[in-house]
Amino acid sequence: MRRSMGILAAATAASALMAGSALAEEITVATVNNGDMIIMQKLAPEWEKATGNKVNWVVLEENVLRERVTTDIATKGGQFDVMTIGGYETPIWGKAGWLTPLNDLGADYDYDDLIAPVRAGLTVDGKLYAVPFYAESSFTLYRKDLFDAAGLKMPEQPTYDQITEFAGKLTDKSKEQYGLCLRGKPGWGENMAFVGTLINTFGGRWFDMDWKPQLNSDAWKKAIGWYVDTMKKDGPPGISSNGFNENQTLFASGHCAMWIDATSAAGRVYDPKQSKVADKVAFAKAPVAVTPNGSAWGWAWSLAIPTSTKKADTAKSFVKWATSKGYVQRVGETEGWVAAPPGTRKSTYASADYQKAAPFAATVLAAIESADPTKQTKDPVPYTGIQFVAIPEFQGIGTQVGQAIAAAVTGEQSVDDALNTAQASTEKTMEEAGYIK
Structure with missing residues (x-):
C-alpha cells in the first residue's frame, strides 16, 4: 500500500508541477455518466488537494455529451477545458487543429505502457491528441x-x-x-x-x-x-x-x-x-x-483538451493524473481491482492483483488488441x-x-x-x- 501511494503521490506531484503558476484555477471537465467516470469524480479531490486547483464537472448522458462537446469544439466556444471523447472524434478533430497535442506529459507518464492499438487510434501524424481513460472491445x-x-x-x-x-x-x-x-x-x-x-x-x-x-x-x-x-x-x-x-x-x-x-x-x-x-x-x-x-x-473513452481552453497547463495536469499508472493503482486500492479502468495500460494486465480480481482480463486484452479498424x-x-x-x-x-x-x-x-x-x-x-x- 505504501509503495502504491508513493506512485500516486509522485504522479500527482508531477501533475502539480506541470500546472506551473496556474494554481487555484478551476477547470471544467465534460464527461459521460458511466461507472468509471463516476469513480474519477470520487477520486478527483486528491488531485485538487495536491495541486490547489478545482474541477467543475459536467456529467452527461452519452448522446447529450457527444452533442454538447461537438458543438462547443466546432464553434470554439471554450465551455470545456477537458472533454471526454472517443476514437472516432480524436483523429478527425486533431487533424482539424481543434485539439491540443498531448505528447509532452513527461517521461514519467510512460507512453510505452499504453496499449499499442489504443494509442494508435488517438494519434495523427505522430501526435497524440487524447489520452485513454478506459478502452474496450465487445x-x-x-x-x-x-x-x-x-x-x-x-x-x-x-x-x-x-x-x-x-x-x-x-x-x-x-x-x-x-x-x-x-x-x-x-x-x-x-x-x-x-x-x-x-x-x-x-x-x-x-x-x-x-x-x-x-x-x-x-x-x-x-x-x-x-x-x-x-x-x-x-x-x-x-x-x-x-x-x-x-x-x-x-x-x-x-x-x-x-x-x-x-x-x-x-x-x-x-x-x-x-x-x-x-x-x-x-x-x-x-x-x-x-x-x-x-x-x-474497438473504442477508447479518452480525455482531450480543446485548443480553445485558456487553462491548458492545468488541464494537462488533470488528464495526466487521471490516466496515469498511479491512478489505476489508486482505483484498485480504493474501489477493488475489479473496478480498475480497463483497456489502456499494459501494466494493468501485468498486475497480479488485477489478474486475480478480473478473470476476464486476458480475454478483454486479446479482444482489444485484435480489433482491426482496417x-x-x-x-x-x-x-x-x-x-x-x-x-x-x-x-x-x-x-x-x-x-x-x-x-x-x-x-x-x-x-x-x-x-x-x-x-x-x-x-x-x-x-x-x-x-x-
Missing part, C-alpha cells in the same frame, strides 16, 4: 447459472444462430427474465455501436468503394431483421430507451440471460458491490455470422472504423440511421421501410458532402 456476457439449469453450453466463439437458440430457451417473461439484452437507444454511439458490428459480421458494409451507401442491401436486411425479431421475442420491454447504462443495470439486477456489449462492463457486473449476479457471470467472444471481420468493436468487413470499403465510419459526416448519418432502426424495433416502421429511409437520407448527406454525384 463480447458476450451470460449467466452461467441459467445456462447450466437449462442444459446449455456457451461456446468460446458463439454464432448468431446459437445466440438466437439460447435466447429463446432462456426467456421467461413471467419472471422478467429476458434471453438477450441489446442496445436500442438511437444514436451513432448507442444502438449503432452494436448494430455496426452486427452489419459487419452479417457481411454488410456502410459504403461500397465508390462511397455509395449500402443500407438497403440484403446483408443489412438480414442483420436488422434478426435484431428486430430477436428483440421482439426475447428482449426486454422499452428497448428503444435502453443504452449501455440501462442494459448494464438490467444485467446486473438479474434480468438478462445474455448481453452483447462493451468489455468495459465486465468490471462492474463482476463486482459484488454493483451486481447481484457477480458470482454467476461468464463470458465468450462477440458472436459471428457470415464473417468474423468486424464482429467486435479489416472490418467481408467486402472492401473506402473507410476505416469498426462500429463507426471515420468521416466527419458519420456522426449525423449514424444518428439518423439509429433513429430509423429504433423505429423498426418499436414497430413504427417495417425493416424494409426503415432501411429505405436510412438509405435515402444517407445518400442525400453523401451527395451534399461531395462523396457521390
